[in-house]
Every structure is written in C-alpha cells, then in structure tokens.
Amino acid sequence: MAATVYLAEAPSNIAFLKYWGKADAAAQWPANDSLSMTLRNARTETSVQRSAQSEFYFNGHKLSSQDPFAQKAMRHLAFLFDMLEETPIHLRIETKNTFPDSCGIASSASGMAALTLATVACLLEAPSWDSLTEQGISRAQLASWARKGSGSACRSFWGGFVAWEAAAGPASQRAYPLFPAEHWRLCDILLLISIAPKIISSSQGHLTAWDSPLFLPRLSGLPTRKRAMLEALATQDLSQLGPLLEQEALEMHSIMLSVEPPICYLTADTSAWIVQVRRWRQEEGLEVYFTIDAGPNLHLICEPAAKPALLSRLAQANAQWLEDEVGTGPTLCTRR
C-alpha cells in the first residue's frame, strides 16, 4: 500500500518590527521582540511521506544530499525526530514555493513552517490539525520547533498579524496571534528591484548584529516603537504605522551597514525607489509606506483603496512587482 502523503501549506510573513540579532544563537533566542503580517500569496507547499530512502525535491528538482538547502532541511528533520523521540526514518520530501524562487523573498519562514508541520504530521500519522491537537501538539509547540530551523518561521503559524516575544529566555520565548487577517486588509506590493542571490544569508547576518555600535541603542528604543506599532495595528491607523515601518526597516539596515565588513543588501536603486515612494506620498498624497527585508526589494504597504493608483505608477515606471496582502495561517491535509 502506498504511504500516506502529508501535505502542509504555510505562508511567508513580512516583519513590521524586525528580528535581527540573537541573544543566544544556539537556542535560536532572538535579541528582541518582533511583529509581522502573514502573507496570502507567498506560500510554501511541502509534502512528506515515509519512503525506502531519503529524498528531497525542491521545485520539482531532486537535490543531492550535499546541497546546502537539503542539508539545512536534514538538520531540521534530525531535530524534529529528537523532539518527538522518534527513531530517524527515511522520508521523501517535496517542497515548492507559490512565488518565483531566487527573487529575494525570504522563503525560509514559509519553508521551515511547512517542513515542520508536514514532518510532524507524518511522524505522528496526524491527518489534520485536530488530530495533532488530540496528540498534544499545539500550534505554539510547532511554531517553537520551526523557529529552530529559521527564527521568522515561528510567526508563520498564524494568519493576520503576529507577535514573537523574546521573553526572559529561550524556554519562555513564544509566538502568538495579535489580530486575524480580517482585522485590517493591508496590501503588500513587493517591488522587485533585484533578484540576484543574497550576498550573505540572514543566519550569518544575525550573528554580526552585536558588533554594530548602533545595536544597543536600537534595543533600548524598541519597546517604545513596539508599543506604538501595536497601537497603530489595533486602531488600523496607517498614518501612525507607516513611518514606524520605514524607521524600523532603515534602522535594521543601519545595523547591517555598521559592522565590519558591512552587510549591504540595499542598492542604489533601492535608495532611488525610497525617494520616489516618499515623493508620491508627500507630493501626491499616495498613502504608501515601505518596509525592507534582508534584501534590496521594497515591500510597499498600503490599504486596498490606494492599490490601483500605486500599481498604475509602478506600471508607468516599468517596474516589476508581486501582489500580496494579509493572509491566513498554514493548512494541513493528506493524500494517498
């Protein structure tokens, strides 16, 4: 009889308050709290089934066991076997992104969330969320395990707007939902400025944060920014949230740029687009703000009413973009 295939689909998320820097790298404990919006269209689909040999497919291509991506996944599987006190077995894993790969979108959040959910479901033979719950596996537990593979993955376990609290230590850190997607239908238009591969991975980048003379001042200012962001999210106030998004993104990139050697994800085109977005806002009243991940591309955040005007300006400028918006959490099902 063919093995049951466990299928998980998990969303990516864009951080509003950024996770950059770890208080304890081995425990994957972040130096600060972060806040994010779950995305609707940027998702990873991962299927896991028991198999006679270990196989890993990414976007339809079989990866060699030496491939860094396969190795990262294998390390995470070993961790999950350990957590579930299961004897390691061979698994066939197929994963694909619903968004174009190598376009500089952080896929590690959706990738690690989907891999964690599908693998745990397969090992426990749990065909649904209800079955996982019955076996004592909560969403928060899965989020905590996923974060060991990629910190930001823990925020991909809920839809809408999500917080990841560093708390007093690795044992008490936790991710949890703040508001569901229906609370505020924000759009995220990902302006594709460069699709070149990252110069340095975020895992390596995080480790340099403490070297920046700006990092401690950042940490001391973050609680105030977080409170203001939470208030803006609660009251759906984009004119309050927007400037905070921009300050936060630029501050994270200042930390990256002020280490030796500097980590420079931004390009001259990123700067030109930042100026353009601000000009549209200030001179033409287009209520759009940017945030930036560990890459050169701008996430343009706006309400649905501003989207047509934004897209027509982007089209006039011959820009390339991907349309996204606030979305729902991961799904789980099975196939024979």
Ligand code: PMV
């Ligand atoms: O989860 P990681 O290790 O890929 O780090 C993510 C870091 C940022 O995307 C830059 C910020 C964030 O909070 O998602």
